[in-house]
Amino acid sequence: MGIYGNPNIPILSIVTYIPLIGALFIAFFYNRENANAIKRTALAVAVIDFLVSVPLWIAFDAKKAGVENFQFREQWSWIPSLGVQYHFAIDGIALLLILLTTLTGCIAIYSSFDAINHRQKEYYVLLLLLQTGMIGTFCALDFFLFYVFWEVMLVPMYFIIGIWGGARKLYAAIKFFLYTLAGSVLMLLSILALYFFNDGGIPFLNIKGLGNTPTFDVLQYHNIGHLIPPSLQFWIFLGFFFGFAIKVPMFPFHTWLPDAHVEAPTAGSVILAAVLLKMGTYGFIRFALPILPDGTKQLLPVIVALAIIGIIYGALVSLVQKDMKKLVAYSSVSHLGFVMLGMFALNPMGIQGSVLQMINHGISTGALFLLVGIIYERRHTRLISEYGGLAKQMPMYATLFLIAALSSMGLPALNGFIGEFTILLGAANRNIWWAVFAAVGIVLGAAYLLWLYQRVFWGPLDNPKNQNLLDVNRRELITLLPLVACMIWIGIAPGIFFETIDEPVKYLVQKVDPGYYNKPVLAVAPVEAAAGTAAVVAEGAR
C-alpha cells in the first residue's frame, strides 16, 4: 500500500488520467482498420484503471472524521491570480462513486465489442475520455477544476449519443446537451456568487464580501457557507438546484432522459444511468447542502415534493411504456426520486441510504440496460409486444433479468432494498408522510417490473422470430456477473459500504443541521428490568 499512502505519488491523478492516456495512445498509434486491437487496448486500459482504483478503498481510512476524511490529497496552485488550484481529494462518498465509475467503465467497453461496428476508433477514444471526465469530477475539490471536468464530461457523451445512437439520435443528443448546458450556466453563476462573496462582495447587488483571498477551494466554502445571509443562500442554492436537478434528473426536468437513454447505444445508457446521473446528486451532497444549510432548508419542501412526485410519476409512466428501454429510463426517474428524498431527509439514515442508492441504481439499472441491449442486439427491437415466453428459449438470460429486476424493485437481501429501506427509514424519521407517499413507489416498482417480466419472459413462446434466439454468451455473462455479484453482496453484507460513508455523512449532517447529534440518547429499558418475565433477552453465546 506504500504507493497509496505516499503523498508524493498523485494517485488520484493517476486514476483519473490513465483513461486519457489510453485514449491518446489509441488515437495516435492505432490504425482505424485495426478494430480488434483498439477494442482490446481500450478494455485493457479500463481494466487497469479499475485495478488501480480498487486499492484506494483498502488504503482509505474510513475512520477519519470531518475534513480529514478527504484523503489522497493533491493540492497545487494552478492560476494564482484567480485563486484557482489543482485540488484533488476524495472522501468515502467520492471513493465509492469512483469505484462505480471504473467498474462500469470496463463493463461498458466490453459490452460494446459486438454492438459497435462503425467508427470504432472514435468510439473507444470517446468512452475513455468520458471516463477521465467522470473520475475527475468526483476527485475535484476546486470549483474551477470541477467545472472543467463537468464540461469535459459532456462532450464525449454528446458524441456517443449523436453518432452511435438510434433513429432520433441527433434530437436526443442536442436535447441532452442544451438541457445540461442550461443547468451548467446557472450552476456557474452560483459558483461565481460564492466566489465573490468570499472575496470582495457583489457591489451592484449590494452584497458585502468577506474580503478573503479569492479562492475556488470547495472546502473553504464548506467553512464559510453559514456566514452567507439566508436570502443570498436561497438564490445561490437555486442556481445549484437547476444545474444539478436537471442532471439528476428531477421531475419536471427529466424529459431529456428518456430520449437520451432510448437513443444512446447500450454502453452509453449504462454509463449515463450508472454515473452521469449521479453527478447531479453528488453535486447536491458535495456543494449545495454543506455550503448552503439555510438555502437547503428554504427549498427543502419544494425539493421533497418534487422528489416524491418523481417517485410516483416515474413509476406510473414506466407502467405503460411499450419500449423496454424507455421503461427502464423512466424507472430511473423514480429511483433518483428516492435518492433525492433520502438526501433531503437531512439525517444520517436518509443520506447514507441516498449515497448507497446512487451506487445501487448504477448497478441495477446498469444491469437492466445491458440486458435490454443483449436482446436488442439479437432482435433489433425493444418493443415489449414483440416478445413473450423468452424464459423457455433463454433461461439464463431470463434468470439474470429476474435478478436485476428484483434488485431494482427493492427485494430484501438484494442491494436495492438496503438503499430504499434506509432512505425511507430516514424520510419516515423526519416526517412519516414522506415515507407513506414514497412507499407507493415500491408497490408500483413491483408492478411495472413484474408486468414487464411477465410480458417478455412468461406466457407462450409464440412469436416465430423469438424461437431461435441464443442465450447469453460468455462475453455477455462476464459483463453481467460482476453486477449480479454486487447486488447480492450489498444486499447481504452492506456493512463495509456504510462504514465507508459513515464519516462523510456525519460531516454533512453536522454542516446542515449542527445540533443533530447533541440530543440525549434514548435509554432503552434495560432488559434486566423485566427480570422474571418473558421479555428478557438472554444474551447469545458470543
Place this chain on the structure above:
Amino acid sequence: MVNPWLLLLVPLLPALGAAINGFRAFWWPKTPKNRAITNAIAIGSTALSALLAAYSVLSYVRGGTEHAFQHVYYSWIPAGIGQVTGGFISNFGIDFAFRLDPLSCTMLLIVTWVGCLIHIYATGYMSHDTGYTRFFTYLNLFMFMMLLLVLGANYMVMFVGWEGVGLCSYLLIGFYYDKNFAAEAGKKAFIANRVGDFGFILGIFLIFNTFGTSDYGRVFAQITAHGHAYAGVATAICLLLFVGACGKSAQIPLYVWLPDAMAGPTPVSALIHAATMVTAGVYMVVRSNALFRLSPTAMAVVAIIGAVTAIFAASIGLVQNDIKKVLAYSTVSQLGFMFLAAGVGAFTAAIFHVMTHAFFKACLFLGAGSVIHGCGGEQDMRKMGGLREYMPKTHATMLLATIAISGIPPLAGFFSKDEILGNAFGYSIPLWLIAVVAATFTAFYMFRLYYMTFRGKYRGAHVEGIEESEPKHAGHDLIGSHTHLDQGDQHSDKGHGHHDDVHLPHESPASMTGVLWILAILSVIGGLVGFPTGLFGGAKETIFQRWLEPILVPIGDHHFHFHEASKSTEVVLILVSIGVAVFGIALARRWYFSDPSWSTPKRLGTNFSFIHQVLENKYYVDEIYNATAIGGTVKLARALSWFDANILDGLVNLVRHITVIVLGHGSSMFDKYVVDGAVNGVGAGAREGSSALRRMQSGFVQNYALVMGGGIVLLAAVYMFTKA
C-alpha cells in the same frame, strides 16, 4: 444451551441446497440419475435442517423457556443515529440476529417438518416434470426464506423472509410460466403482497420512530417498562402491520391472490399456500401481541376482518367445483378463524390453529394432489366420484383430515376451533355467531368435497351431461402426468391432462401416500396438546397455552390472562360447536350422497340463481378490483404518460423554439453558431447517412466551442465587471 451456529445452519442448509440445485438446473442434463441427485440435495438439506431444528428446540427447552434465546450474527444495516419521539436519539442499526422462544420454536418445527414431508411427497408428484430441478430449487429457497421469517430476532429480518417467501410464491405459482394464467396469477400474488408490505414497512418505520429499534426484545422490554405510554401510536403501528398480514395471509380485502395461486403445482399449494407461508401474517400478529394488546381498536379490527373473511370465503367455498379451489377458499376461511382468535386476544389459540391447520390442510391438499394425479390431471369434482375404490389410501387419509377440519372431537381441528369459538364468545356474541355459521359452512363444503370426490360412482371423462369445464383463467394445476407413474416416460407439463384415452384412476406411489399417512395421523392426534384439561378438573390452562405463555409479555404491571369461561358455558359452547359440525356433515351427506342426482343443490341453484351466481363468481371481487383500483391505476398511468410526452416535453420543445426564434433575430453571432448548429444537426438527422455524419460533427463542435467559450467569457466578464 442452544448452539447459535447449528441454529444458523437450519435456514442455511436449504439455501445451500437451492444454490447447488439452481446451478445444476442450468448446466446438468435432465437424466434420471441427475434427478436422484436433485432429490438427495433437496431432501437431504431439508431433512438435515429439520433435525437440526429439532435439536435446537430441544436444547432451548432444556435450558428453560421463560427467557428467549437471541444471537446476533453480524451488524446487517448500520443505518446511523435517528430521532425518537420525545427528543431522544437512538442507534437505528439493524442486526442479523435470530431468536428462539416458544413461538419461533413452534413455527420452526412446523415449517421444517411439514416442509420436509412435502419435499418427499413432491419427488413423487413432480417426477415427470422437465422443470424438476428448478422446482426443488425454488422449494428449497422457500424453506430458507420462511425460516428467516420465523427465526429473525427483529422486524427487519422477518421482513426479509416475508418478502422472500413472496418471491418464492411468485416463482412457484408461475412455475408453468408458459401458461398465461399461471403467469398472471404469479404476478397478481406478488403485487397483492406488495400492497400489504407497503403497510408492513410503514409499520416498521413507526416502530423505529417510537422505540428506536426493531429488535423484538428491546421493543417488548420498553412496552413492559413504559406500558400504556405507547397506546396512541400502537393503534397506528398495529393497523399498518395488519395491512401486511392481510396481504400475506389472504384476508379481506387482499385475499384475491390466494385462490388464483392454485395455478402452482399442488405440493406448493400445500406447503406455501396452506401450511406455512400464508400463516406468516398470523405469526406476525401473535409475535407483536404486546403492541396489539395496547390497542383495543386494532384488536377489534383484526377480529372483525378475521370473522368476516372466515364466513365470506366459506360461503364461496360452498359452490366451487374445482377441488383445489374449494381447499383454497377453505384456507382463506381458516386463516380468518386464526385472525379472529388473535383479535379476541386468544393468541395461543391462533397459533394452535396454525399448527393443526398445517397438519390437516397439508394433508387435504396433498390428498387432492394425489386425486388429481390419479385422475390424470382432472380437478373438477363433478368428473370424479367413487374414488374410494381406486385410491383407498388417499381416501382414508383425506377422510381423516376432512373430519379433523370439520371439528369433530377428538381430532385436531376440533380443539383449536373450539378454543377460538369459546374466546370469541367471551369477546362478542355477534362475532361468535358469524364464526359458528362459518364453521357450519366448513363442515358442509368439506364433506361435499368428500362425497363428490370419493363416494358415489366414478363419473370420469366420458360421463355425459356435465358441461366441459375448461377453466376460464386460473386455478388449474398443470400436472404433467399423462401416464401412469410406473411407465416412467418423460412427459412434461404439456397442458392439464385432458386426454383422449380413458383410463381409470389409480393410487399414487408410496412416496406420496406415506406422507399422507403421517399428516393424517398428525391431524388426528395433533390437537391433544390443546386438550381442555380445565373441564375435567385438571390445570386451567392447556399444555399448549402454558408452552406459549412466555411470549405474552406483561404491559406495565398488567400480566396476560387467559380467557376463562364458566364450566357450564364452556360445555354448552363445545356442544354447539360439535352440533353445527354434525349438522353441516349431515346436510352434505343428504344432498350429495344420499341423493346421487344432487337434485336439492341443483334446485337451489336454479331457484336462487342470483345468489348462486354471486357465490360462483366469488362476489365479483376480481371484476370490481380490475375495474377500479387496477384499471384506475393504468388509466392514470396512461394519462401521465401522455402528459409527459406531449405537455411536459412539449413545453421543453416550445422553450427551445422560442429561444431559437428570439435569439435568431436578436444576435447574428448566436444565430450563426447555435441555431445553425442545431438546425444543421436536426436536418442531418432527417437525412442521415454517411455524408450527414460529417456535417453533423462540425455542427456539434461549433456548439461545444460556444458552450465552453461562453462559460469562460461569462466568467471573465463577471469577474472584471465586479472587480471594477
